[in-house]
Amino acid sequence: MLSASTRVLLVLCLLACAGAAVFFRRRQNAGGGRGGRISGPKVAWLLYAVFLWFLVCPLVALDASVPFEARIVLGSFAVSMWLRGAAELYMLYVSRNWRPPYGVGHDLGCIALVGAGLVYTGEKWAGALDGRDLWALALVGLVLVTLVVEVAYAALFHQAVEGRTTGEDGVWFADAEQARFRRINRLTFALNVPLYAALAGLLAVGLGLNG
Numbered sequence: 001m002l003s004a005s006t007r008v009l010l011v012l013c014l015l016a017c018a019g020a021a022v023f024f025r026r027r028q029n030a031g032g033g034r035g036g037r038i039s040g041p042k043v044a045w046l047l048y049a050v051f052l053w054f055l056v057c058p059l060v061a062l063d064a065s066v067p068f069e070a071r072i073v074l075g076s077f078a079v080s081m082w083l084r085g086a087a088e089l090y091m092l093y094v095s096r097n098w099r100p101p102y103g104v105g106h107d108l109g110c111i112a113l114v115g116a117g118l119v120y121t122g123e124k125w126a127g128a129l130d131g132r133d134l135w136a137l138a139l140v141g142l143v144l145v146t147l148v149v150e151v152a153y154a155a156l157f158h159q160a161v162e163g164r165t166t167g168e169d170g171v172w173f174a175d176a177e178q179a180r181f182r183r184i185n186r187l188t189f190a191l192n193v194p195l196y197a198a199l200a201g202l203l204a205v206g207l208g209l210n211g
Contacts, residue, residue, distance in 0.1 A: 013051065139202055
């Protein structure tokens with residue numbers, strides 16, 4: 001379904017993200033990483049979000065074999081997310097004034113952006129859809145679901161740390177030991193399972209692994 005070059009790039013990006021996630025968790029939990037220790041479920045969610053939002057979406061948007069209307073929606077979202085990523089990294093590691101409500105605001109803006117894109121391209125989705133169309137629409141739907149999930153995570157985390165995410169001692173990650181993060185970690189673990197399954201299924205079809 002996807003072009004050969006996109007399939008190769010997706011596999012390489014997945015391997016790179018997995019390796020980076022392992023390295024990142026080891027560094028954070030060794031006590032040397034800014035922002036605190038991070039739990040297994042949260043590392044898995046971070047890997048998932050980075051891979052889907054920052055890599056899958058732009059690569060699919062650049063693939064001419066994907067329906068043009070879906071490329072518009074996914075490409076717009078990818079640009080917005082890359083701009084957010086640059087701003088968030090600066091606010092975390094340089095100005096040290098990042099707060100979860102900023103992310104929530106951007107997530108809600110992305111939901112509105114994707115929704116507006118679907119409305120703008122609505123004529124395409126209102127007609128007869130082939131397998132390629134349905135695949136692309138399912139990917140857009142998964143993006144929307146993950147944005148809603150991220151809003152919930154950010155709100156729960158902001159409440160758990162009582163807004164203490166800024167300055168030298170700011171906490172950015174939920175670890176596996178503290179009781180205040182227990183509910184967040186359980187919820188993240190529970191949602192990781194269907195989210196990973198959904199993305200794996202879409203990738204299997206897109207990569208042509210479903211036979």
